[in-house]
Amino acid sequence: MSFAILANALTMILCMAVLVQSVRMMRSLRTVKDGALTEVVTALEKATAGARSVLSEMKLTLSTDCAQHARLVDQARGLRDELSDMIGIADSSCERVVNAVGLANALRAAQAEAEDAEAKPETELV
DSSP: OOOOHHHHHHHHHHHHHHHHHHHHHHHHHIIIIIIIIIHHHHHHHHHHHHHHHHHHHHHHHHHHHHHHHHHHHHHHHHHHHHHHHHHHHHHHHHHHHHHHHHHHHHHHEEEEEEEHHHHHHHHHHO
């Protein structure tokens, strides 16, 4: 077998494969042309309409719920600020009480030392 005959046989096989594929493609195109494309477009229109209705419902729900939640968040922030102020006042009050107790303890200690100092000279005289 010569190279030319082998090349011709291979070319014939490839041409037959191309013919088979083109027949299959023609059938697919005919199916699309006959109505499958219109069915696909109709189904897409229905799906798009359904998606639009769902999206509009979601927007409505989110607009009402989000506004309500935003009001709650604003109220919570106000309460947080008030509580922060109250905590600051309570901290400063506690510091004053601690300072007053420390001062009172220091005065008691000074008085106790003064009494001890007065009591010592009397005991030394006896």
